[in-house]
Amino acid sequence: MQSEICFSKMALFNKHSYLSDTVRTAIAALLLHRLRTVLSLLGIIFGVMAVLSIIAIGEGAKQETLRQIDRMGITNIFIKPVSLSRDQQARLSGLHSDGLQLKDMTRILKGCKFALQITGSRDILLNLAEPVSGVSPKILACTGNYNSILQLKTMTGRFINDQDNIQSNLVCVLGNEIAKKIGSAGKVGRRIRIGEKLWKIVGILKDHNSFSTESNKLSMQDVNEMIFLPINSVDLEEEDIVNLLDTRSELSEIIVEIDKKDNVRSAAQIIDRILEKSHNSVEDFHMIVPLELLAKSMKIQRVFNLVFGAVGALSLIIGGIGIMNIMLAGVSERTREIGLRLAVGATETHIIGQFIFEALLITISGGILGVFFGIGTAGLIASLAGWPVSITAKAIFLPLFFSIGTGLFFGIFPAIKAARLDPIKALSTYT
Amino acid sequence: MLVDVKNLRHTYTQGVTTINVLNSLNLEVAPGEFISIMGASGSGKSTLLHILGCLTKPREGTYRLGETDVFSVTSNELASIRAQQIGFVFQMFHLLPAMSVLENVKLPFLYNNTPAKTAHERALEALQQVGLSSRTHHKPMELSGGEMQRAAIARALAVNPELILADEPTGNLDSKTSLEILTLFQKLHTNGRTIIMVTHDKDVAHHAERNLFLQDGTFQ
DSSP states (O other): OHHHHHHHHHHHHHHHHHHHHHHHHHHHHHHHTHHHHHHHHHHHHHHHHHHHHHHHHHHHHHHHHHHHHHHHOTTEEEEEEOOOOHHHHHHTTTOOOOOSOHHHHHHHHHHOTTEEEEEEEEEEOOOBSSOOTTOOOEEEEEOTTHHHHHTOOEEEEOOOOHHHHHTTOOEEEEOHHHHHHHGGGGSTTOEEEETTEEEEEEEEEOOOOOOSOTTOTTOOOOGGGEEEEEGGGSOTTTSSSOOTTOSOOSOSEEEEEESOGGGHHHHHHHHHHHHHHHTTTOOOEEEEOHHHHHHHHHHHHHHHHHHHHHHHHHHHHHHHHHHHHHHHHHHHHTHHHHHHHHHTTOOHHHHHHHHHHHHHHHHHHHHHHHHHHHHHHHHHHHHHHOOOOOOOHHHHHHHHHHHHHHHHHHHHHHHHHHHTSOHHHHHTOOO | OOEEEEEEEEEEEETTEEEEEEEEEEEEEOTTOEEEEEEOTTSSHHHHHHHHTTSOOOSEEEEEETTEEGGGSOHHHHHHHHHHTEEEEOTTOOOOTTSOHHHHHHGGGGGTTOOHHHHHHHHHHHHHHTTOGGGTTSOGGGSOHHHHHHHHHHHHHHTOOSEEEEESTTTTSOHHHHHHHHHHHHHHHHTTOOEEEEESOHHHHTTSSEEEEEETTEEO
């Protein structure tokens, strides 16, 4: 037993000397031809850099999309009115629809068994009667559960509730930013004048992060800059021009919350049928299903990743061929050394290990440099193009492992070639 | 016997021609012997040395090195024999230029399970035996031809091999340095080393205890 332990200790010691010799020999061999080594490194650096940047951009876009979808609610369905062109109206030939109505909400809730709750809202064109400098709030009249579906939280006070709508209370809830801008007048319990009426502030919302990508069609309205009123407390006649969309719609948006993610698609079909029937087949509404947008976005993302990932991988493969090239040159130049090592007792495995290590040394150091340059490139893209980038563990380790794999794959052939050399022929080579 | 070779036959193929290099060759070497093998160029003496050094397998024959039937072991076991039981001295020295003299001498220890400390001590000891203690950290290019060959002999000695094989060890040296090297071999022989030396030079061969002449693939 003791002799076994002694033997394994000896093997370990010897492994250390073999390893240190392998490391030293590899470094010496690579330093001997610096330009050749640098050129091979460049292939790996650019490959890793490209793959990392692509993954970082892809991940950033994916996370941004997910964040937006998450804010919209993956189980929500948004219905918005559509203004019809004159041609479309002419083609209706007597068919009539009043656009999105509060009644539609009741029909959906009754007809769609998957609908958990529903809310409706209307954009109001009224403004603060006593304008505050730099304040231009968007005013939205909504039903009581608007905050529950969109998960809006109040910082102080409460949100609009059903009672406010039933009693047509003149109350309002301020977005966080608006409350700050109004100052002392924007506190719970104070009243502000909107249009002709005074509205009592009953709540102030928490700060909700707005979306960074302004051009994205999914972006919600910035609730920090909004004032919410009970929908029944606003008379249509009171608004100067009520509807921004120039439709007869009573509502500018209906949001339906579905019981679970799996039912969203079926629910969307049912709601479409309900509205088609109640709107007499007039297509004056359109549905936004975040789940489907997510699926489409992910599909585009996958194609993007695949195409650009392939470009990066190709670059790494070209880098790998470069490595194989210098390894083969190294085998030719060091034939006598290989012959000598074999003559004094090296096995094929020792020689293979030595050459594989050299290939790995290039790819690992190239890979690490590529990661640093890749992070820099991703950061540069983020600041110059304004794209969201996310450097995840996957973005770092995937190209790094791929480059190591490249080193192994392209290093193995020269290594085997070296190990299979005939020691006598190798020793008699004049190089 | 340390070396027991029987009915060794080896051929080379050059294009369509098959050349018989060794033909029914027998050789017995006792431990501690110093043998020289002479022969004309192409007589097969180097091939025989490569076979004895486990670098080439012949077409036919048997070869026992101590207790081991050399031709029946795997390539890894052959490598292990080369690393532990055989020390090579080449005409061209074959020292690695990037390594110091000491590192060159320690090279075989990388492959024979010797702890680093022991390897270091034994390499220094071998360098002392060949009179190169003061040159341990020099690079081979900084040595004279004789010193290079002495470093190569130290490399062969360091692992304490049962058999030292020298292929034209003085072939690249002037007569004075050759004499120094041959004196060193004689000293090693006096200390009980078994040495087989291949040479084409009669004067060199006469330094050995026993001289063999190889002609037409067999000993005369």
